[in-house]
Amino acid sequence: MNNLIQNEMMKLLAKKRLVIIGIIVGVLVLMFTYAQYKQVKEQQEKLGTDDWRAALQQQIIDTQNRLGSNRMLDEWREQLQVSLKQQQYYLDHDINPSEPGATTFTRMFLENAIDLFIPLLVMIVASDMVSFENSQGTIKLLLTRPVNRWKILMSKYVTLLLSVSIIVAMTALLSYFLSGLVFGYHGWEAPVITGFGLNGSDVDVSQVRIVEQWRFLLMDMGLVWLVAVVVGTLSFMLSVLVRSTPAGMGIMLAALISGAILNNMVSSWESAKYFFMVNLKLTTYVSGTAPPIEGMTLLSSVITLLVWWALALIVSFTVFTRRDVY
Amino acid sequence: MSKTKVLAVTVVSVVIGLFFLFCLGWAIIDYYGKKASDIGLNETNPIEKNLPEDFTVVALGDSLTRGTGDETGKGYVGLVVEDLESKYNSKPLIHNLGINGQVSQELVQQVKQTEVKRQLHTADVILITIGGNDLFQQGQTLFDYDLTATSELQENYLENLNTIFKEINNVNDKAAILLIGLYNPFIELDEDFDTNRIVRDWNNETAEVVALYKNAIFVPTFDLFQLSVNDYLYSDKFHPNKAGYRLIADRVAPLIQWEDEK
Amino acid sequence: MRNVTLSVKGLKKRIGKREIIKGIDFELNEGEVFGFLGPNGAGKTTTIRMLVGLIKPTSGSIQICGYDVRQDFTKAMQHLGCIVENPELYPFLNGWDNLLHFARMLPDVDESRINEVVELVGLQSRIYDKVKTYSLGMRQRLGIAQAMLNRPKVLVLDEPTNGLDPAGIREMREFIRKLADEEGMSVLVSSHLLSEIQLLCDRVAIIKSGEIIQTDTVESLLTTQERLIWRVWPLEKGKEILSSFTEITVDQDNIITAFNEHETPKWNAALNEAGVKVYEMNRKLPGLEELFLQITGGGGAGIE
Numbered sequence: 001m002n003n004l005i006q007n008e009m010m011k012l013l014a015k016k017r018l019v020i021i022g023i024i025v026g027v028l029v030l031m032f033t034y035a036q037y038k039q040v041k042e043q044q045e046k047l048g049t050d051d052w053r054a055a056l057q058q059q060i061i062d063t064q065n066r067l068g069s070n071r072m073l074d075e076w077r078e079q080l081q082v083s084l085k086q087q088q089y090y091l092d093h094d095i096n097p098s099e100p101g102a103t104t105f106t107r108m109f110l111e112n113a114i115d116l117f118i119p120l121l122v123m124i125v126a127s128d129m130v131s132f133e134n135s136q137g138t139i140k141l142l143l144t145r146p147v148n149r150w151k152i153l154m155s156k157y158v159t160l161l162l163s164v165s166i167i168v169a170m171t172a173l174l175s176y177f178l179s180g181l182v183f184g185y186h187g188w189e190a191p192v193i194t195g196f197g198l199n200g201s202d203v204d205v206s207q208v209r210i211v212e213q214w215r216f217l218l219m220d221m222g223l224v225w226l227v228a229v230v231v232g233t234l235s236f237m238l239s240v241l242v243r244s245t246p247a248g249m250g251i252m253l254a255a256l257i258s259g260a261i262l263n264n265m266v267s268s269w270e271s272a273k274y275f276f277m278v279n280l281k282l283t284t285y286v287s288g289t290a291p292p293i294e295g296m297t298l299l300s301s302v303i304t305l306l307v308w309w310a311l312a313l314i315v316s317f318t319v320f321t322r323r324d325v326y
Numbered sequence: 327m328s329k330t331k332v333l334a335v336t337v338v339s340v341v342i343g344l345f346f347l348f349c350l351g352w353a354i355i356d357y358y359g360k361k362a363s364d365i366g367l368n369e370t371n372p373i374e375k376n377l378p379e380d381f382t383v384v385a386l387g388d389s390l391t392r393g394t395g396d397e398t399g400k401g402y403v404g405l406v407v408e409d410l411e412s413k414y415n416s417k418p419l420i421h422n423l424g425i426n427g428q429v430s431q432e433l434v435q436q437v438k439q440t441e442v443k444r445q446l447h448t449a450d451v452i453l454i455t456i457g458g459n460d461l462f463q464q465g466q467t468l469f470d471y472d473l474t475a476t477s478e479l480q481e482n483y484l485e486n487l488n489t490i491f492k493e494i495n496n497v498n499d500k501a502a503i504l505l506i507g508l509y510n511p512f513i514e515l516d517e518d519f520d521t522n523r524i525v526r527d528w529n530n531e532t533a534e535v536v537a538l539y540k541n542a543i544f545v546p547t548f549d550l551f552q553l554s555v556n557d558y559l560y561s562d563k564f565h566p567n568k569a570g571y572r573l574i575a576d577r578v579a580p581l582i583q584w585e586d587e588k
Numbered sequence: 589m590r591n592v593t594l595s596v597k598g599l600k601k602r603i604g605k606r607e608i609i610k611g612i613d614f615e616l617n618e619g620e621v622f623g624f625l626g627p628n629g630a631g632k633t634t635t636i637r638m639l640v641g642l643i644k645p646t647s648g649s650i651q652i653c654g655y656d657v658r659q660d661f662t663k664a665m666q667h668l669g670c671i672v673e674n675p676e677l678y679p680f681l682n683g684w685d686n687l688l689h690f691a692r693m694l695p696d697v698d699e700s701r702i703n704e705v706v707e708l709v710g711l712q713s714r715i716y717d718k719v720k721t722y723s724l725g726m727r728q729r730l731g732i733a734q735a736m737l738n739r740p741k742v743l744v745l746d747e748p749t750n751g752l753d754p755a756g757i758r759e760m761r762e763f764i765r766k767l768a769d770e771e772g773m774s775v776l777v778s779s780h781l782l783s784e785i786q787l788l789c790d791r792v793a794i795i796k797s798g799e800i801i802q803t804d805t806v807e808s809l810l811t812t813q814e815r816l817i818w819r820v821w822p823l824e825k826g827k828e829i830l831s832s833f834t835e836i837t838v839d840q841d842n843i844i845t846a847f848n849e850h851e852t853p854k855w856n857a858a859l860n861e862a863g864v865k866v867y868e869m870n871r872k873l874p875g876l877e878e879l880f881l882q883i884t885g886g887g888g889a890g891i892e
Contacts, residue, residue, distance in 0.1 A: 003692035010332045010689065014680045048380065048419040057441045061423050065392060068426040091441045137676030141734070144640040144672070145693040146665035162336065165343035219356060222349025286357060298357050325642040329688075 004147065004155030005162075012125070012163055015132075021121050021167055025174045028117070032109060033179045040100070052096045060087050079290050085203040086196060086288060093193070099213070101187025102180030107217050109175045111287065114224050115263070115280040118171065119231040119256050125163050126235035127248040129156050130320070134243040139325055149321040153240075157313075160236055164228045172221055192216040196288030203288075216286070223282040230276065230305045231256070237312040240320050263292045273300070276308040381418040382448050383407060383582075386433060387455035390506065390574075391424025395565030402506070402566075403453060405575035410582060421445045429459045430486035437493040446494055451582050452503045456490070457483055461508065461528055462564070480528060484535055491539050503542040504578060507532060509551035511564045543581060547574055591618045593667075593741045593774040594639070599648035601634055608634055610798040611648070616742065616774040621764060623789035623806075624778040631798040632778050633673075636746055639776070640670045653741050666695065669740035673747065675731020679720035683711060683730050686719060687737065694738045705733040709763075724751040728760070743767065743775045749784055761788050810873045814847040819868035826864045830855060847871055 012018065044050045047058060063084045067077060090097045098104055110118075130153070133139040142152055176185070190213040197204030231252075238248035259277020272278055273293045284291065285298035385391045385403040393401020400408070403422055411417050423442060425432070433456050436442055446452065460483045461476075487505075494503060510525040529548055536544040550573045551558055551566075558570035566574065594616035601609040609631045616622050626632045637643040639650055641657050641664070650657040655664035677686045687705065691697040706715050709729040719727065728748070735743060748764065749757045765788065767773045779785050785792060786806060793803045802809070819842055820826035830836050830843055833855050837844045845855075852869075859866055 005336060006329075006332055007689050007692050009336050010685060011678060011681070013332060013335060014678070014685070047421075048417060053441050054421060054445065057421070057423070057445065061425060064425045088439075092439070094440075136678065137674065138678060140637075140640075140642060140672045141676060141690065142693075143642055144665060144668065144670050145690065146662040146695070146738075147693050148662060161343055162339035165346055166335075166339045168346060169342045218349045219353035222346055222351070222353040225343075225346035226350050286353065298354065302354065322644075324644060325637065 001151060001155060004151060005158050008155050008159035009162070012159060015128075017125050017128070018163065018166060018170070021124055022170055022174065024121065025171050026178065029109065029175045029178045032175075033105065033182050036105065036179075037182050052098070052100075053091065053094075056087060056091050056097070060084060060091065063087070082198060082203055082288075082290050086193075089196075089203070089205060089208070090193060095191050095193060095210070097193075099187050099190035101183050101190070102176045102185050103187035103213050103217060104190065105179035105183055106172055106176045107192075107213065107220055109179075110172060110217075110220050110224050111283045113171065114227055114283050115277075116256060116260055118168065118224055118228050119280065120253075121167050121171070122164055122228045122232040123235045123249060123252050123256075125167070126160055126232040127239050127252060128245050129160055129236055130239040131243050131245045131248055135245065143325060150317055153317060153320045157233075157236060157316075160232050161229060164232045165225065168221060168225050168228050172217075188212070188214045192287075194286055194288065198288065198290055219286060220283050223286070226302065226305065227280050227282060230309045231280070233309050233312045233316075234276065237316045240316045269293075270295070274304060276305055279304045381410075381414075381416070381450050382445075383410075383418050383420045383451045383453065384445050384449040384501075385420065385422045385424055385453040386436065387424050387453075387506075388428040388459050389424070389426040389565060390455035390458065391422060391453065392426055393424075393571065394426060395560030395562065396568045396571050398568060400571070402571040402574040402578060405571055406453070406579045406582070409575060409579035413579075418450075421449075424455070427459055428456070430456050430483050430490070434486050434489050434493070437490055443493075443497045446501070447497045449498055449501045452494060452498075452501050453506070453578065454490070454503065455506045456487070457528065457532065458508055461525070462511075476524060480531060483528075484531055487532065487535050488538075491535070491542060495539065495541070499541060501541065502582065503539065504545050504581060505532065505536055505542060506574060506578070507544060507546040507548060509547045509555075509566075511551070511555065511559055513552065513555050545574075545578055545581065547577070550574065550577065592616065593618055593653055594776070595651045596639070597649050597651075599635065599638060599650065600646045601631075601638060601643065602646045608798055609638070609645075612795070612798075612800050614793050614800060614803055616776060618741070618774055619768050619772040620791065621768045621775045621777060621789045623785035623792040624776060624795065625782065625785060625792055626795035630795045632795055633746070635795070636672065636744060636776075636778060640668060640672060640744055641665060642672070666738060667741040668744065669735030669738060669742070670744035671728075671731045671735055671746060671748065672744070674750065675727050675734070677719050677727060677730060677734070680718065682718050683715040683722070686730065687715075687734060690734050691737050697737050701737060701739075705736045708736060709733040725753070725756045728752060728756075732763070741774065743773050745775060745777050747779055748777060749779060757784070764788060811847075813873075815872045816845050816847040816852065817868070817870040817872055818843040818845065818866065819870075820859060821865045821867065825862060826859060829858055829862055829864065833858070 043055055047054055049055075063080055066072070067080055067084070072080075087097065098108070130139075133142055143149060145152075191210045192213050193208055194211050194216065195207040195209050197207055234255075235248065235252045238251055239245070242248045242251065255277050259275065259280060262272055262275065262278050263281070270293060273296050278292055279296070279301040281289075281291075282298065282301055285301070291297075291301075383403070383406070389395075391401065391403055393399050393404060396404075398404075401424075403420065403424070407418055407420050423436065423445075425436075428436075433454075437446065460479055491503065494501075507529045508525050510521055512521045515521075525548065529544075529546065533544040533546075536542045551570065556563075558566055558573060560567040560570070592615045596615070597613050599609055599612040600607065612631075612635060614622075624632055624636070634643060638645045639652075639657070641661055644658070650664075652664040653667040655667070657664045678689065681689065684702065684706070687702045688699075691699075691702055706712055709732055711726065711729055711733065714722065714726060719730065722730065728751070732745075732748075735745075745764070749760050752760060761784065764775055764777065768775050768790075777785065777788060779788075789806055791803065791805050792809060794801045817839075818826065818830065823841060823843075827836060827838065827843060830845060833851065834845050834848070856866060856869070
């Protein structure tokens with residue numbers, strides 16, 4: 001098994017996919033860093049001060065004014081009210097919700113990348129994992145070795161898990177080190193508030209507590225990793241089922257994008273919460289943003305994702321070990 | 327491709343993978359486990375904390391402070407700041423905390439907030455527009471003219487106004503507080519001058535309250551809009567337009583003394 | 589009797605309602621090159637893929653060195669080397685890494701064995717180049733090297749000379765013969781070049797519509813169809829005499845009869861007695877091609 005994994009790893013590295021992913025992440029991080037830097041500068045110019053409290057106060061006032069507009073969907077109003085209450089809570093307790101620094105940038109970047117960007121990166125590797133052997137024709141050599149088929153697929157899956165880990169770690173490290181060039185490498189100890197309970201537009205602060213940012217970041221990374229693994233497994237399954245890489249990618253891409261769209265409009269369609277793509281924003285539970293559908297919790301989302309994960313694995317292995325190769 | 331490199335990447339990624347698995351477990355256990363709210367929140371009073379020493383203007387109040395009706399978005403606050411800037415060749419710091427539709431009761435709540443207090447504390451000038459929403463309530467009061475209801479509204483309003491001034495003076499008794507009076511947007515719709523009388527009365531009572539505080543100034547606007555109100559109102563016939571805000575700003579700006587810079 | 593290395597019994601494959609392979613039986617002996625022939629769609633490829641475990645047969649058994657491909661997949665595969673269709677290798681890896689990759693999937697194959705097979709196919713100078721820079725012939729050789737890694741008892745080659753130039757084809761043919769004769773390997777070859785099969789194989793199976801029509805040694809298949817060509821003068825008299833013994837056909841100035849070892853001297857003597865001069869007697873084996881068309885009945889189906 002170790003030999004097989006080494007083989008898969010060798011092919012993965014030779015294909016230089018991870019390098020490409022690293023470059024993509026690097027470029028994106030640089031872009032976001034610059035955008036963020038510009039935004040901060042402009043805000044300072046407007047406010048005349050770099051005091052975050054004044055900036056946050058102004059955000060609160062802006063939100064209040066937006067809430068005053070009566071042409072707003074109830075659902076958005078609810079979300080705005082939740083974030084307003086949280087902002088006020090941060091302000092009242094004199095905690096900067098976006099302490100400047102590479103650590104905060106990394107946390108924000110991961111939280112925003114969890115439902116689309118990271119899955120896309122994972123897809124680059126996963127959707128190719130099995131189907132490239134098909135298109136290359138090497139599947140015929142691979143399956144005529146004295147090795148059971150399930151072992152071959154397992155070695156590929158393990159390699160996928162490993163590369164998913166590398167991708168998530170690489171994204172985190174790149175965004176930390178690149179953004180640190182501009183924002184400085186601090187913010188590890190900065191306090192972050194977690195544990196907001198949500199009940200419609202009411203924010204329950206009875207269980208709120210303070211976490212150092214590095215802990216929060218690590219928890220975020222764990223959740224990002226889970227999402228990456230689940231999306232990777234689903235792409236992996238498609239890579240087994242659909243023998244061409246672009247087709248598999250296309251299907252997965254459609255699912256992910258529809259998830260991003262659904263997130264904004266499914267609140268009235270309750271059974272949509274069983275779709276995996278609606279459950280990808282796990283970090284929002286920890287930071288306390290309202291979920292897309294009322295009643296969704298961290299646990300329900302994690303379980304939904306795990307069910308999809310298990311089904312994808314069962315399908316992959318069943319099909320791969322039984323299928324005739326022409 | 328060297329075998330050692332492949333092996334090294336494999337080992338490193340295994341370690342990373344296990345670490346993430348641990349992080350995931352931690353996140354879920356932490357989320358559901360530690361329900362005890364061991365908040366170590368700072369309850370320190372942040373009022374004194376570093377805001378710059380610049381000349382600071384804090385604007386409080388309703389949509390007039392926000393600048394509703396001015397397509398450039400400045401409102402009288404923005405115009406006043408521009409005037410000060412060109413007069414003293416230096417940009418004052420401005421905190422505009424105006425909220426559309428705010429009534430006096432809400433402003434009382436707002437000035438009690440820690441961060442608002444902190445900003446008020448550093449203010450050199452405080453601009454307030456309030457009461458318009460108390461009185462007009464989207465224009466209902468004046469048409470369903472009811473003397474007892476109006477006087478009750480007025481009483482509450484004056485009481486709130488008092489509280490607001492007291493709260494402000496608690497954190498800052500040196501800043502000049504400029505309370506902008508009401509104009510009558512319905513003056514042309516009104517034939518027997520009932521609304522004029524109510525607004526005038528309201529302004530008078532307000533001025534009386536303002537007079538109780540020695541650092542407070544009542545800035546009347548009633549006269550500005552009296553003769554050609556439609557030239558100065560926005561299409562909603564309630565908020566001032568750009569020209570209307572200009573009139574208010576022209577009256578407010580000269581009252582502000584920027585002593586530090588002189 | 590030599591050892592049987594590959595035995596196929598009652599092999600059938602059904603896809604949906606259509607039976608593609610209708611029951612195939614054959615055996616491969618040690619040190620034998622076995623040819624597999626059939627027109628397009630005859631089931632050649634499907635059969636080969638069933639042999640190497642890519643396709644599961646509906647019924648029947650395949651044994652490689654006594655191990656059933658379905659029950660003892662890994663053991664059976666340890667004795668099998670194969671190239672199915674083109675030698676598909678990883679173009680982004682170099683030759684050595686490709687071999688390493690497949691060696692890792694085999695028990696007890698170490699790096700010295702990799703060096704051995706590289707030498708065997710003569711790729712030493714280019715083995716550290718990326719496979720995408722290889723010519724087709726080099727890929728073919730690397731493919732064979734890969735198939736040789738586990739010292740297989742049975743080698744299955746699907747179209748081994750496909751895409752090679754004439755010199756390459758010859759080299760390949762000699763190589764395959766060497767493997768069979770010196771290493772005692774059983775080689776199963778399918779090729780669309782019938783002349784190749786004729787030159788290379790000891791035995792041939794002819795398959796059509798999912799069935800083996802005939803299995804025999806190349807010689808015995810051909811000798812039944814052997815011809816004798818006579819050049820005599822005068823022609824008319826010669827025709828008269830020979831036709832009294834056997835069936836004849838006339839091709840320009842030649843008379844063609846079947847070859848019959850016992851009868852030929854008699855016919856010759858009769859001609860001499862009658863004063864017909866025999867200038868030339870020429871034995872001729874027909875091409876496998878003609879034979880193939882005869883056996884499969886032409887059938888309009890192109891030869892693969």
